Amino acid sequence: MNKTKIDEFLKKRNLTRYQVSRISGVGQSTLNDARKRPINTMTVKTLQALAMATGETPGAVLDELLKLEGNQIINFIQAHPFLDKQLVSDVEDLLIEAHQAGLTFNNVTFNRYYDEGSDTNENATIAIKNLKKQLTDMITEFAR
Secondary structure (H helix, E strand, O other), rough: OOOOOOHHHHHOOOOHHHHHHHHHOOOHHHHHHHHHOOOOHHOHHHHHHHHHHOOOHHHHHHHHHHHHHHHHHHHHHHHOOOOOOOHHHHHHHHHHHHHHHHOOOOOOOOOOHHOOOOOEEEEEEEEHHHHHHHHHHHHHEEEE
C-alpha cells in the first residue's frame, strides 16, 4: 500500500486512520479521501481530527504535514513525469535563481489545477508554463 503524508505523520505517533476515526468521530472515508489530496487542501475538520487524536494543535499538525509534503512545485513536477524536460529544467533554474535572490514560494499551490479540470499531461504542461511565466515575472519585479 502506498503510504501518504497523513499515514507517515500518524505512523510516527503509532496511530492509524482507523484509530483517528474512533477518537475524533470523523469518518474513515473522510480521512481516506483527505490522504489522497495535497496537504494544502485539507479541511479544518480533518486537521481537527488529527489534532484531537495526537494531542497537538491543528496548527502544529498542519506545520508538520507541510514539512513532510515538501515543495509543492517539485511535488507537482514529480507527479507528472511526462512534462517537457526543457520546460521542467527552466522552472528548476528559475527556482534556484529565486532562492538565490531571497524569494520564497511557500504560497504556490496547485489547488485550482486539481479542482478545475482533468489531471492530464496537456493540462499539467499548461500549468507549468503558467508557473514559469509567474516565476519569471516575480524575479523580474523583485530585481527592480
